[in-house]
């Protein structure tokens with residue numbers, strides 16, 4: 001790890017002496033460390049066993065959110081792609097702080113500002129990841145086409161390959177995928193979305209300022225993001241109050257919410273296994289017979 005870090009520091013232009021390296025727990029995928037030099041403090045992720053564009057697309061997503069000037073993200077200093085068995089690395093600004101009284105409200109307001117940053121099309125220009133699952137991307141004129149072809153179909157195919165699709169689940173899923181326009185509003189605008197907004201992917205920085213981390217960005221219906229925030233909890237009443245001060249929750253959200261949660265549940269089914277199957281089936285039974 002130290003060699004990778006020293007190489008990265010030299011590449012980003014910090015040749016001052018290393019003061020300390022300490023590992024940081026909490027990530028699911030990468031090795032992470034706090035790195036302090038005489039000049040600066042950094043958060044560094046490394047990994048040998050990820051596809052080449054893994055850190056590149058994370059860095060790109062962070063920069064895209066930063067450019068929207070809606071919500072803070074750690075500044076990206078450097079990334080290196082893993083090649084021929086060597087480790088890839090992503091070096092960013094070290095964020096440290098604690099929530100204050102209004103952090104969650106500010107998080108809600110600023111996520112709504114992020115969602116008010118619009119693109120021209122739906123999807124994304126680069127293939128990305130959901131955790132370690134590949135997320136194929138492209139630009140689409142139509143949101144429902146993207147949600148169908150770009151999100152549900154790849155998860156459906158993965159689930160089939162991994163034997164997580166017993167016949168009943170498979171048939172219902174196919175029916176639901178055919179009937180998406182029943183529940184999803186096709187007239188939505190392409191909002192910039194974090195794309196993986198669960199409770200572990202934001203943190204509080206200095207003075208309780210909210211930061212988003214670990215994005216998997218796309219342009220899409222903002223209800224897709226809201227639906228995920230509600231799936232496993234972790235976002236408080238203040239978060240939604242803050243959000244609603246900037247943007248109203250669309251009427252169609254109550255209809256589309258579980259249809260959107262289905263994507264994240266299928267990804268969890270494919271990543272972690274059948275323990276997510278019951279939840280998938282519950283949603284499918286509610287929407288299709």
Ligand code: ADP
Pocket residue numbers: 024025026027028029030031032043045074092093094095096200203213214
């Ligand atoms: P992984 O990609 O392996 O899931 P994360 O990006 O989730 O890793 O980071 C792991 C943990 O490190 C997070 O839960 C968070 O506590 C901490 N962390 C992430 N980014 C920073 C940062 N820029 N500064 C300080 N700590 C961070």
